[in-house]
Amino acid sequence: MRDGNWDLIARLLKEKIRPLFTKAKNPAITSEGRKNFHPVPLTRFDGSVLDDEMKPWKVRDVYATRVLEWIISRYKPTDKAHLEAHFPLLVPAILALIDDNNLTFKRTGCELLSKILQPIHQSGSDILVRTNLTSVFEDAITPCLLSLPTITAEDSSIQLLGAAYPALLSLFKTVYKTPSPKKSNDQNEKDRETYAAKVSKILRSNLISSFHHIGSSTPTAISTSASFPHPRLSTFLLEWITTFVKELGINTTKYLQEIVPVLYTTLSNPFGTAHPPLLFAAVSATKFVILNAHPRIWRWRGEILGALCACWLLIVGEKEDREKQKGDKGGPSVTELVKITRELQGAVYVLKHTLQNPVAVVNGQPDANQLAAKEAMQQELQTLAEADSELEGLLFADVKS
Template identity: 35%
Template structure:
């Protein structure tokens, strides 16, 4: 109540002749919701007196006290990791992380620049912690921070590469070295943070109207018009070193493969037309998974796989005609495998398969060849007739 009364007092001093209390009440609500005086005071209080003290022992040689990248020669490259609880007092104060979550959600572009130096040590310390859960929490926190961070601030501080170096190792936490549950948690936290980093570190050129809209609603990802070469290179690296390498090492685990395919779809969507360079690696992999007879044992993997294939068709359509056979192989294999199944997840796989085939028909450069290929498949197995009919209904607007 004290902080709320401070807001009321300040408002009354600015409006000495107003007697209606509703306007003062609205001011308290506004400051709580929009980062006004009350929120700004609480953020400053929590950061200085509650959040910073438990993380004082966490030294970050790559970051200066002002929250910039340390470029001095001879700087230590090894990160200090707190392996013992007595060296990590924040582990004994769980509420500190809850407050940090609240602070990050309450920041606006002005407050984030003001408190930038105090925000970095806790987040980077969590990402470098030896406990996987803490690493995942750090990834979530960095993702939240980046959703409010202006690209100009990241460029000025030079910390984009520091965030890259902190996040990329999280993609290597895979079975058999890492337990499946822990791997599932950290992968689901690291990939969104890396994609959000790509938005801020490599911003696309936007019309002025869109830039203003983004500044008003900074919780939304920065929309892109045309991907820049540095951003494409960064996303390529994530896809190759994260998704493809991760699947090579842990693709036999269906839960991990499902996670990788889900984020593969997001990366393909981010790359847009630049994703065509990956079709030769991605589409055969997806087709093999979709046509695997054992896939019915874990339908979520098939759902993620067919949605990733949709992203490939949608974004790589200028070259998809070359890979039409791989797409048809995967869709036909999945349909035949699930033809006699009727659970909820299986129906979703079938529905998404129909949508994908419809996309392929629409985007195909050679309609005659596409029709010939599909008719050949139907001739080989009549059960595929239903798949083709439903896809054509979607194409014609009747499905």
Template identity: 30%
Template sequence: MDTNNSHTRDAMDTEDILSVLSTQSTAPESASTSTLRNQAHALISRSTDESVLPATLLDLLTQVIKPLFTNTKHPSLTSTGRKNLVPNSPSFGPSYPTLSDHYETSKPWKTTGFTVPLLRYILDSYSALPSTSRKQTLESHFHLLVPPILNMIDDTDPSYKATGCRLLHTLGEVLVSVQSDMLKRTGLGDVFVHALKGNLTLLPTLTPEDESLSVLRELYPAYIALVDAMFCYSSSPSKLTSAESKARDDLLTSLYRHGIMASLEHLSSATSFSSTISVSLTVFLLRQVPPVIERMGISSVRHLKGLLPMVRAGLMDPFILVAPEMVSAVLDVVECVISVCTPRVKEKWYPEILRGLVGCWCNCIDENEGSGTTSASKYLPETMTRLTKVVKMLGDIVDETEWKDVTRRLVDEEPDLKELFEQDEQDS
């Protein structure tokens, strides 16, 4: 595997990066690139003391990384890596390869085998710095880190898009760890948001499923990490000003509506998740709902009107049992909603959730009473156990008398539901 496009998240330590720099690329390498490779190796080899690590990282960024990206100008950045205040042409979605993209002479960073590993090494190294100098060092290097990451995200090659998102994710985590407000102070948070949003539409059938997954699996975590980093200078979201809280909520809402929900609607029919053109992508997108809902907090109740009927319909669809990972993802969403939006669920939405859980349970019973040889049948015990736990969780937040009355009537109508509510009855 080309180390430039490796998807591993393991930390890149000194021994690893020196090994990469000692290994010649399989692709033809220009003399200037070889010089940069040797220069990087020499700089890291000499950096045996953590006291000189900040200077080494700066030298790597200015003497090795920057020359590799010199010819790759990003319209949203100035030549010094700051936000370009001159308005750019509007974006009409992700960029796609053109004939000129096959000629990479202007992008030497794509023909080396060490660009990405070296950037990973640099980003990972900030965590190794003494806490007293970590924040200052990172902030002084920040404008040098932005251009390579942003250019990768906006590259036409899906593997580099994914890599850029992964590097942004790491940068966001480092910024959070030192509670730096650099993204706010420089205005570059919005630039990154714009770049990520431009790739949310990389979906089948225009984009092959494997390429879509490779990018989106990195993009969504990167977006979340970016939002966290944009407001990490406050120790808690509750301590943000009203304007900051609204800005944060707007970013999360945009990801939820224009990313997750729009993509789910694109992939699936209006009736159920199970009629999707990509099970893997649908499951992945469903798993992105809880992190967003959790960060929105109670303000996410405004999305329940659109979310819960869709969740209920998905759970009631018997065909969803063929994809147990999808059932699990939907139940993750339900648990998150119950936990985060407890007052509103108790007041209004618990019947909708209960309908879905009951419908799914009945479908499990029917499947169990069938031939028992389908691919879904072996996962039924696990699914049914999970359903009882979620029902118990739901029952715990509803008025006890009301819950007993509802469940009693349901069991009277359908005796097979007794086992679904048994755990709840035992604990009451």
């Protein structure tokens, strides 16, 4: 873009956009758009949050958000100098949107943050480190992750979380994941450790806890299984659990005691076929958990096999019912059920392959527990198949063909 256009954008930000978003002061940042290390605490009840005059961008000058979106879309990785010069002018507006009490504006703020982080990350800019704004954005986004039913409607929750989780993960990747040539090897290693810690915190404190919160894992007099009153949101959270597990890699091993119960309750739920995407998400998550936590997966093979077998039997029973009721359009189709069975077979294949190929842990050798699991695996599978012949199609399927 030509220099004249950048001058126009700078004027728009300074004279129009920034003044509209800074009428209500944010104690987390300074007037220069940096982190405020000595913020003045707000009063217990700040009446200004209800004053429309303090948020003209929301009521009167409604064009401001669209102009801000257009400006952010102009930045490319090659525009590093202009991006860093304008970034302090963009920060108050993005934070104002994320901090707003309206979920639509919160979502817009998270989306704009994700967009501006792309050229920052791709250009290798360290503007977030220099301005110390990483924690400010993290503190602003994290409360958005609590927008869950029943206080927040399921549709609204999915929309907001669908912008908040990507923004938070993009923030962590931009600051911590990519090694910087300006930093020492020790500092880059610390950044990688910080990245794993940040990702695991969101996984445990938000994703997994939210999954339990919106479901019901409390046994009742008539049922001992979990229920999923918000299946679309549960599916969404499982998909993001999978994403965060991928990011954690081998560090997933430390959190198996929290992840495996989520997978087990989902796959073994007797009403899982009512919403097939939930089962697809659970099977996908199971595969990545097995792959990432392979050195310790032997410890959880019983729970994982139990969940996969329970899901298989439910699918087989549902498929038989579907075939008998060809005219009934309710519930999952036979095609969907067949796809789930293939995914289940794939998950069992991954588990078997992992157990059959123990990895070196101590002194270049697998530990005794891995070797014991390898020796016992075939007999354990055979015992399951003998208990219910329907399981043979799951446990001994030729997945490669």
